[in-house]
Amino acid sequence: MNTANQYLKAIYLIQQQDNEPAATGRVADMLDVSPASANEMIGKLEDRGLAEHEKYKGVSLTDDGIVRARDALQTYCIIERFLANVLGVEEFRAEARELEPVIDGTVAERLDTIIDRKPECPDCFDPELDACRCLDVAFESEPESEQPAD
């Protein structure tokens, strides 16, 4: 159900990082799926008017796609912050990735009422850290993703 949102979020973050259309291979890598699966879902996003795919260039989000992607990113930020700050989960990023497909935006909105989130969210999200830059936690505990070089 939320798979489309995860694709939109991934495309959005890659576009932000690269400042150009997102290569399908990069999207597949980020989501850990096959390029064929990524192509199929990108086709569906195009059909829904959320993305545009140009051969040899990559995929870009439409205005509607950007709105949906930012909502999905915000939901993800809420889950991360809730896990880290309310429940004290050390591996909040790994758990947020697991929980993301099950936690709907409306549920996240309720969780949002008991966390302190910055007004600039989700622009404060750092794709390298896979977390909000404003989150006051130690990032050394993440075992699964690479740490950015200082």
Place this chain on the structure above:
Amino acid sequence: MSLGQQVGSDRQLARLLQIGIVLEEVVEARAHRHYQSLAADERDLDAEIEELLSHAADESADHRKRLEDLIEGLTVDSVPFDEIETLVEARYGKTKPEDFDGVLYDQLCNEETAYKFYDDLIEAIEASDAEFSVDREHVVEVLEGLKDEERDGVERVTTIMEERE
């Protein structure tokens, strides 16, 4: 990042049940605070809303107990329920609804959100072939019961809202 809407382990299931407890905590705290914030004379005048909020708070407490019982059967570290309760209470000590319509609308959102959460959780458990320390059918049965009660809650609030239009 992982794709797919499944619950694959005791730990993940426990975390989702814990989130359910927080949502119920939020419902209870908001219902309680909203009730407390109504002026004494208003409370007397509106027994219907008083009964609605009182029922919502009792039901949420009961739902939390059922979720806690499920977590107890899972192989996970204990989770600090008391701390969560304190935190949610502290948050809602500051909130105040603007009027009766605000109270009803907020209560409707609470019930709808909880319904959606249980619905998604059941779907995710059913999509998974993972084995849990507790019987999967029992977990789904309990969650279906909670979902049904949330749906009844939505209908209850909607009926009152329609009567007042």
